[in-house]
């Protein structure tokens with residue numbers, strides 16, 4: 001066994017982009033499809049704003065029917081969305097949605113690209129979007145993607161002429177794409193990009209229109225379509241046994257965290273693209289006037305003469321008979337001068353050669369993770385499952401100075417197992433999402449290395465290139481190092497091999513609320529990334545707080561094991577907030593990050609290395625009442641947040657709502673969108689309203705205006721609308737400063753609306769009867785005042801409160817004012833109840 005010192009060159013890491021998952025082993029139908037695609041030299045770039053915006057029918061049609069290289073440029077990674085299958089939000093959700101997009105492209109055959117734009121949440125207008133994003137940087141990234149991908153045609157998902165009619169991110173994506181179309185061929189624009197790529201001239205840009213853009217199918221039937229191209233995206237693929245729209249449905253069903261699992265369509269279906277700019281359109285062929293055969297490159301014709309016959313006379317039962325011609329084509333391709341197509345087609349051709357030979361090449365590490373300077377073993381498997389003459393000449397680890405000579409004949413179906421010991425180099429990067437390595441802004445990720453911009457994920461750091469002699473031609477095949485293991489209930493599994501820090505530290509929650517001046521214990525979990533770590537942990541914390549002990553020792557024997565420490569925090573007397581970070585000292589070096597694992601079945605295992613940081617909030621808060629009944633809606637952490645400030649919260653299942661069960665609670669809170677999703681409430685609403693009438697206090701959080709399951713959401717007339725205030729800093733004008741809800745038990749002032757995140761609120765009522773009192777007025781820039789964000793009505797002896805304010809977003813962010821206002825809502829009508837100290 002050799003002991004090899006690796007020294008990873010960062011340049012090489014940036015150039016290699018391989019996805020570590022279960023290896024794909026194409027069958028003969030898939031090989032033929034790849035050969036058909038190999039013989040088409042066309043490219044399409046599809047542009048939109050979010051994961052799930054993309055029309056997978058059209059992407060699949062371009063990729064599988066036209067056989068063009070097709071990429072989806074999603075400007076954002078969808079951090080601002082909601083997660084229906086787990087607790088990841090914000091940047092972690094962005095990582096999941098990135099992987100779901102890659103899974104979708106794995107189905108429809110497309111590629112995936114991004115910009116540095118961050119999905120900061122709902123935006124009403126592109127003017128707002130482009131001021132929160134750095135417009136010039138996002139435009140530069142769109143230009144960069146076009147220059148790198150070099151599409152013949154660009155297709156926008158959204159209409160650049162619809163400002164204010166859809167999400168501002170959507171319109172912005174179309175506007176930027178159209179603007180970039182004019183810039184990409186100008187070498188004075190973003191000249192620094194030209195160090196790594198060249199200018200490019202796409203031939204045409206289109207908008208992927210549809211009948212719904214015109215209101216109805218009838219209206220769309222009547223419009224002039226002379227500037228549109230259309231295709232039947234319902235074509236059937238016998239090689240797949242699937243229709244194009246079936247492929248598309250499977251692809252879009254990968255967006256599971258957004259609940260996109262959907263039923264499949266089949267049969268003829270027309271798709272339209274409207275010509276916007278470029279070389280005039282002539283008929284239905286968007287590629288008209290562009291040679292999309294091998295003829296488009298010098299020296300291509302001779303390659304086509306070799307490859308076309310293989311496509312036409314493909315041998316399904318023994319594809320290896322084509323190897324001698326395929327390697328000949330590969331050899332000729334190496335002499336082509338067009339670097340762009342040479343790189344793309346060489347990669348495609350190598351994959352076809354590998355598949356035709358039934359080659360199995362795999363490198364699996366002895367452990368799923370390793371840290372810098374750690375010695376690990378690699379198990380290498382090489383197997384030729386054809387009669388073709390193949391020799392393993394050598395292999396080269398990603399960045400190894402020397403190539404390791406082997407000269408092993410790979411005889412038919414004779415597995416070769418080899419082992420290599422390597423030491424992970426010191427200058428390697430930890431495995432993590434490259435766009436999260438540096439702190440960005442609300443609207444932008446910060447990425448320094450131009451070569452990483454646009455890539456869907458961080459290129460794997462440890463790869464092995466096998467140099468093979470196949471029919472006397474040297475063919476290099478690169479594989480990422482993986483970790484292969486099995487579980488009794490799941491069979492064989494693969495994980496990417498990852499480089500992790502020697503130690504990481506995490507806190508249980510992102511926000512810790514102190515509702516009075518009593519101390520609280522906070523747990524810190526220390527996880528070892530290597531064997532035998534020994535050191536100490538101390539906390540970074542705000543000046544006016546105290547913590548003990550000052551330092552604690554850690555000692556962990558085995559890599560992967562964890563140790564839990566408890567630090568006690570003492571809050572100051574007055575309202576205060578700040579950040580805490582555990583700092584682990586190992587051999588004089590401090591480690592302040594946490595390692596987060598994202599583990600779902602539909603996407604590859606992900607680890608993310610982010611600053612370990614939580615917010616401490618000392619609230620100045622008064623409360624009345626203690627027992628809160630919570631009816632859960634679409635999922636929020638409001639119950640946990642109320643528990644954090646000392647309430648006793650009971651989750652009430654909808655089927656258990658009854659007059660008896662409700663009477664024991666000081667207040668009932670309805671979770672977000674409960675009236676949209678709980679059918680049961682249709683039969684239970686009467687008990688809830690009776691509870692209020694008898695003196696109870698009910699707080700209803702936002703529901704969407706469409707699809708309410710009950711006839712009467714409130715005791716008096718109340719009409720929900722789509723009114724929302726998306727600017728989290730929008731002025732909150734207090735309409736009834738003397739109203740008890742704003743004075744008891746906490747005095748609510750402008751200060752309580754400082755530091756809110758993402759938005760003020762959504763789906764405010766826009767009409768209500770006289771029984772309600774409206775407490776606030778607010779609006780986004782340029783809009784009329786919206787006064788429905790918080791309404792209270794006396795009903796019988798109790799109080800009914802409806803609020804679209806986004807408490808569900810503010811609580812997890814530790815926003816003091818949101819807690820104080822919520823405590824007032826829960827205390828409504830309890831002015832005469834004595835102040836009971838909950839912690840006594």
Ligand SMILES: [Zn+2]
Nearest residue numbers: 049050053167
């Ligand atoms: Zn969208």
